[in-house]
Amino acid sequence: MNWIILIIAGLFEVGFTTSLGKAKSTTGTESLWWYGSFAVCLTASMALLIKATQSLPMGTxxxxxxxxxAVGTVLMGIIFFKEPATLWRLxxxxxxxxxIIGLKAVSAH
Structure with a gap:
């Protein structure tokens, strides 16, 4: 269960970085909504990370x-912010x- 919580925390991390990127590219009320989304996603991500580390090794x-x-943010950049999808990036x-899969596979939990 804590691995699922950790994955959701990672997805919220993607949410807060994407929200920050969108807030930079907008103005006015729309920008404020994106900053609000950033704050919500950041809080959720940290809370879920704290919960997951209660039984998973901190380093892992x-x-x-x-x-x-990182993976989610790069993919969001490629999809929504038109960042290059070069061979080496992929x-x-x-x-x-x-x-990431390797760390999960060798974890004792």
Whole structure:
């Protein structure tokens, strides 16, 4: 169950980074909504990370949480912010996904 909580925390990390990016590119009330989304996602992500680390090893949980956030943020950048999807970016994203899966596989929990 705590692995699921950790994955959801990572997805909220993607939410807060995406919200921050959208807030930068908007103005007025729309920008304020994106900053509000940032605050909600940040709070949820941290609360869920804290919950997950109550039974998962801190180093593993933090690395997986950060990895999910990094992969998700890069993918959101490619999809929504028109960042380049070069061969090397995709190779390293794939490597990062493999590392996240590897950490889960060797974890004792």
């Amino acid at each position: 949980a933090y690395a997986v949480w950060t990895g999910i956030g 190779v390293f994203i794939t490597t990062l996904i493999g590392s």
